[in-house]
Amino acid sequence: MALHAAILAGGSGTRFWPASTRAVPKQMLALTGGEPLLRETVARLGGLVPPERTLIVTSASQVEAARAMLPELPPQNVLGEPQARNTAAACALAAWACRLQDDDPTLITLPSDHVIAPAEDLRDSLAAAAARVEETDGLLTLGLIPTRPATGYGWIELGDEAATVDGHRVHGVRRFVEKPDRAKAEALLAAGGHLWNLGMFAWKAEAFLRELATHLPQVAEPLAAVAPALGTPGQADALAAAYDRAMGISVDYGVLERTERLECLPCSFHWDDLGSFAALMRHLEADADGNVGSGARLLVETADCTTWANDGELTALLGVEDLIVVHAGRVTMVAPRGRAEEVRRLVDGLGAAGLEDFA
């Protein structure tokens, strides 16, 4: 079995704006102080999937930057989507692209912008997931054993145990619960048997394309039409035509919730989707006053503030509390820490204010 990986890097840069932007989305940033998240995602697969079998699916505008960031990948492995069409189309494109490289490829599909440790545990789970779908010809999603009643994630209710693969249990999937309210999330956590949906999948390319054709022809057909052009000079035009027609829908909603062939593999590594500046705080070391941040800082009578600055810049705070203070590119952004999730409202407001250039 030659295992392939498809890393979905289509994020648009609104959650960490202005640190992330359309030009430099979250996955291209070293948010936690190490390497850019996309590089860390590729590195995490080391030993499981080699660079020549690792695909990146990103926006067309990010292709050159991603290639430059990942020189170990063959340039053609970085695929540019001409417009954002959510994850179903991206998964389909990845499946077709794998088939260019192998007759009957198995692939794992995963996000580009999460924090996961230890990498070995992730690889171990992914290897078991890949082995399972080789055997079943079905689809598989990784589910994380929850540690808190999170309201921001999708949850998966496990069905019966179906098998054990290399020490990993594999279950059927009873249903999906999308972003429950707090009371519901607490009930799910207390009940057990409910996992967080990580957006990390395993399937054989043929199996995925078969299920896609059955449940989501609005994506399957346009993307199938692209396949003959992949790797040819006509690729960009074919992609443009296909993405004009393809439905924008998540692979979870469009395929995984509809198929009968889905299984879930529970896993338990440390994981964070870094959904906002608030999440970022969990990965940076706070000073005695609860302040976290990157770059040079001068803090006087300041507590519980999160800061972010361009390299070589200083953030100086006097007498403030509970703020997020970001300067990046040509933008200074300030908001209360508790409203980190609302930063995208600023991004959404740029257009109407004639400030599109700052998005």
Next chain:
Amino acid sequence: MALHAAILAGGSGTRFWPASTRAVPKQMLALTGGEPLLRETVARLGGLVPPERTLIVTSASQVEAARAMLPELPPQNVLGEPQARNTAAACALAAWACRLQDDDPTLITLPSDHVIAPAEDLRDSLAAAAARVEETDGLLTLGLIPTRPATGYGWIELGDEAATVDGHRVHGVRRFVEKPDRAKAEALLAAGGHLWNLGMFAWKAEAFLRELATHLPQVAEPLAAVAPALGTPGQADALAAAYDRAMGISVDYGVLERTERLECLPCSFHWDDLGSFAALMRHLEADADGNVGSGARLLVETADCTTWANDGELTALLGVEDLIVVHAGRVTMVAPRGRAEEVRRLVDGLGAAGLEDFA
């Protein structure tokens, strides 16, 4: 009479940091949205003192920038002080430099970084002041009729009326009251006969140098030693030696409070010393939510905030109130509006934090 002007532009850039810095102090900024304050100060004298008789005394590091900003001035009229020695030394240097240009010059000396309007009223008061000191051979300070019990200024208690010059009354000076507390300031305002000391003076150069020699030899002697070198290739070395020896003291404290020859000319134009970001707000138009600022702004659920940004930059605020948010150069600064006066504490803290480069 050939009237000269000396504009003291030695400000060090701590009050509006990081908008103002050592490299670009307050007087070099267009803080109120028009021209840089120094240029506005020169322009305000138009018709009273021509450029060729206008001197600028600034720090040596600012000489080139000031010359570039004021191309109408002969380059030698911009004098660089090798180190900051407060206003007594600067006034002495200006007096000696005027004597290079005229035998018996009268000069007005004024700050470079205040907002004054209308200019005509200022010129009218300065002209009367100059006429008075031509007659008396004494020293004269302008006093502003106060409009509120300000605690941040020096106050002057008027003595008896001594004369009327072109419709302006001139009084003796009874005493100086330096930065009174609130109760004291209210009493001074209620009592009448107490004016704000604007730091704007008139005297004949000879008269000033005579009083300086009498009351402040610690400045008079080093600066007298510079005089023969002014306008020669030895000027910079002579200044360096003189400023090494000269006492750092204000002209108010070192000369004006000690001389018997001081008079005060009351005046009543609009004046603001722009002492902090809080003062700046009085000169910018607020939106309906009380926000004022320069540059592109995107404000969501934000009230009573003051912003400042580099040209071409955006300030985006969400859900905050009563903040000063500044990005300039390579620094982002945030503080409550009510603590604008404390911004200098950040500047003072830079050295100890190893962040001198940002001062």
